[in-house]
Amino acid sequence: MLRDNREKLLKIAVQGEIVSPSSTSYRAQWDGQPKLALGMGGIKYNLKVGDPCFGWASGDHVEPGVTIRGTEKDSPSDCALAWLACIGNEAKLVSGEAKGEKGVFTGRHAGSDDLVWFQRETIEKLTIGDKVQIKSYGAGLKLLEYPDIRLNKMSPRLLDALGVEEKDGKLVVPVVKEVPGYLMGSGIGWSTDTEPVDYDIQTTDHKQVKKFNLESLRLGDIVCLWDQLCINGRGHWKGAVTVGVIVHGASDYSGHGPGVNPIMSTKDGRLEVKVVEKANIADYFGLK
Amino acid sequence: MVKTNREKLLEIGVIGAITHPAIDARYVNNWDGKPSVGLGQGGIVYNIKPGDSCFDWAWGEKVEPGVSVDGIGNDRAKGSFRNFTCVGNKARVVKGEAKGKEGVVVGKVGGLPDRKHHVVVYFEEDVLEMLSIGDKIQVRSAGIGLRFTEHPSIRSIGVSPELLDSMGFKELNSRLGVPVTTVIPADFVGMGSGGAPVESSCWNVMTQSPDALEHLKDVKIGDIVALKDILSSWGRGYYENAYTIGVVSTGASGKLGQGISVTSLMTCKEGEIEPILVPDANIGKYFKLGGA
Numbered sequence: 001m002l003r004d005n006r007e008k009l010l011k012i013a014v015q016g017e018i019v020s021p022s023s024t025s026y027r028a029q030w031d032g033q034p035k036l037a038l039g040m041g042g043i044k045y046n047l048k049v050g051d052p053c054f055g056w057a058s059g060d061h062v063e064p065g066v067t068i069r070g071t072e073k074d075s076p077s078d079c080a081l082a083w084l085a086c087i088g089n090e091a092k093l094v095s096g097e098a099k100g101e102k103g104v105f106t107g108r109h110a111g112s113d114d115l116v117w118f119q120r121e122t123i124e125k126l127t128i129g130d131k132v133q134i135k136s137y138g139a140g141l142k143l144l145e146y147p148d149i150r151l152n153k154m155s156p157r158l159l160d161a162l163g164v165e166e167k168d169g170k171l172v173v174p175v176v177k178e179v180p181g182y183l184m185g186s187g188i189g190w191s192t193d194t195e196p197v198d199y200d201i202q203t204t205d206h207k208q209v210k211k212f213n214l215e216s217l218r219l220g221d222i223v224c225l226w227d228q229l230c231i232n233g234r235g236h237w238k239g240a241v242t243v244g245v246i247v248h249g250a251s252d253y254s255g256h257g258p259g260v261n262p263i264m265s266t267k268d269g270r271l272e273v274k275v276v277e278k279a280n281i282a283d284y285f286g287l288k
Numbered sequence: 289m290v291k292t293n294r295e296k297l298l299e300i301g302v303i304g305a306i307t308h309p310a311i312d313a314r315y316v317n318n319w320d321g322k323p324s325v326g327l328g329q330g331g332i333v334y335n336i337k338p339g340d341s342c343f344d345w346a347w348g349e350k351v352e353p354g355v356s357v358d359g360i361g362n363d364r365a366k367g368s369f370r371n372f373t374c375v376g377n378k379a380r381v382v383k384g385e386a387k388g389k390e391g392v393v394v395g396k397v398g399g400l401p402d403r404k405h406h407v408v409v410y411f412e413e414d415v416l417e418m419l420s421i422g423d424k425i426q427v428r429s430a431g432i433g434l435r436f437t438e439h440p441s442i443r444s445i446g447v448s449p450e451l452l453d454s455m456g457f458k459e460l461n462s463r464l465g466v467p468v469t470t471v472i473p474a475d476f477v478g479m480g481s482g483g484a485p486v487e488s489s490c491w492n493v494m495t496q497s498p499d500a501l502e503h504l505k506d507v508k509i510g511d512i513v514a515l516k517d518i519l520s521s522w523g524r525g526y527y528e529n530a531y532t533i534g535v536v537s538t539g540a541s542g543k544l545g546q547g548i549s550v551t552s553l554m555t556c557k558e559g560e561i562e563p564i565l566v567p568d569a570n571i572g573k574y575f576k577l578g579g580a
Contacts, residue, residue, distance in 0.1 A: 027484075028484070028522040028523065029522070029523075030519070030521070030522060030523060030525060030527075031521075031522070032521065032522045181475060182473070182474040182475045182477075182517070182526060183526055184481075185481035185482050185525055185526065186481050186482020186483075187482070188478045188479055188481055188545045189478040189479025189480075189492055189494070189543065189544065189545025189546040190479060190545070192316070192317040192318075192543050192544065193317075200481075200482065202481070202525050202526045204525050204526075204527070205525075205526055205527045205528055207528055208526070208528060227475065227497075229319075229497075229544060231321070231544075232317055232318070232319055232320070232321050232544055233317075233319065233543060233544035233545050234544060234545050235319070235478050235494050235496060235497075235544035235545030235546070236475055236476060236478060236494045236496070236497050236500060236545075237496065237497045237544075238475075238497050238498065238499040238500075253482065253484075253523055253525075254481075254482065254484065254519065254520075254521070254522060254523030254524055254525035255480075255481035255482030255483065255523060255524050255525035255526070256482050256525070
């Protein structure tokens with residue numbers, strides 16, 4: 001039995017508001033062709049965790065469900081929501097027509113910003129500007145026998161759902177894919193903070209997309225990043241292992257692609273993965 | 289002699305001012321969780337120049353070889369300064385005690401507070417002594433739009449006419465040979481990925497993991513280096529068989545994912561550039577800086 005300190009975790013309310021979709025003018029994609037990108041911010045009626053990362057018409061960095069943003073500071077990345085909300089935490093509408101209805105926090109896409117799943121009937125009632133409160137629970141979570149493995153944005157609910165096994169003094173986590181560290185792009189090095197920043201698996205080299213069959217990735221998938229350390233920031237460390245959740249979709253902009261929220265990371269060799277056909281938070285949490 | 293469209297390049301004056309040193313508001317949180325005061329970015333650094341080591345400066349964090357200058361005026365004016373300047377362009381002091389003295393652009397980097405981009409200019413020691421923070425510097429920018437006539441698939445990003453004459457390009461049948469001190473694998477290439485436009489700021493070569501430190505230990509500020517499998521055409525990213533050639537513009541970093549800044553000069557997608565290892569391929573030598 002994996003022992004942790006969950007009985008010592010503080011449970012704290014954090015809040016954000018549903019943001020408008022973000023749209024800028026045309027921007028050059030990796031090959032110089034212009035693109036008007038869709039899918040960041042706002043309310044997505046027909047895109048949810050479990051759906052594909054690739055293939056959406058003019059989609060770029062597509063985010064599942066509803067995008068909210070902390071407002072108590074100038075930068076959403078400085079807000080409590082960005083730091084404390086953990087994947088799997090309970091979300092609740094605290095204003096608007098759907099007041100009182102509940103959802104689930106599914107990850108953070110820095111700059112856009114925080115992503116929440118609601119069921120279809122709830123989404124129909126939502127208005128841009130509605131307030132969403134999350135019961136944040138997971139910051140500070142530690143595995144008592146594995147203090148070298150840094151947990152991040154990990155709720156006790158997600159930890160219990162991951163299907164982690166112990167084998168010969170190591171943890172084994174089911175993932176759908178292993179990604180080499182050299183493909184990690186935008187977000188790398190960005191700040192020495194781990195919690196508020198995701199980073200991207202690059203998808204603009206089509207040979208690499210094919211080689212690793214990245215097109216099969218789904219929003220909410222659990223993946224492994226080799227030679228990547230996500231403690232005090234994000235970057236290369238030979239032999240390190242990071243496990244993360246895919247929070248947004250693919251991209252045609254250089255250096256960009258599906259975003260990853262790291263949830264477990266170590267350089268000390270006690271984290272392993274096994275590749276399985278399905279490992280996705282939509283299944284783990286029953287999000288349809 | 290490599291053929292280019294250099295006679296068609298526009299030469300444009302752009303103006304900036306010497307910045308203040310940039311210090312993290314709190315302590316730097318290094319990769320190992322240990323704090324430090326990071327110094328050497330922004331402002332006037334008197335005792336670093338091209339040819340110096342990238343490593344081991346006391347609490348040094350991306351130390352810069354000389355004087356940090358950022359554009360002045362509105363955002364468009366600042367953007368012109370950050371994008372149009374090219375490594376090798378002449379920089380002239382136009383306001384301050386050293387008025388009329390000239391220096392050379394040696395790097396374009398990010399990293400001032402709020403990730404502001406800026407330009408690093410080398411001045412001789414006697415000029416450095418006269419400079420004040422806030423002095424105005426005008427650069428005669430030239431190089432943006434350069435094309436290698438016989439290598440249309442090579443994208444020049446910031447090869448100035450001054451660099452063109454000194455870098456020692458070699459025609460190798462269909463490929464262009466470029467002298468570099470080091471070829472750096474994509475595994476070590478970090479922050480900068482996803483950034484655009486490529487004309488401003490830089491790549492970071494990560495300096496935390498032991499394998500990266502071993503590979504990079506002899507790299508010096510001012511070195512011309514090749515980033516393998518790295519494409520910098522219309523944004524920065526990974527592309528197998530691509531190359532990005534750049535100038536090492538700062539020292540190392542203790543922040544995970546960050547490190548030696550490399551200002552992009554040129555890039556190719558399918559191996560049209562061939563790096564040629566030359567131990568002293570350094571802009572200090574090319575521009576005869578600091579007695580080199």
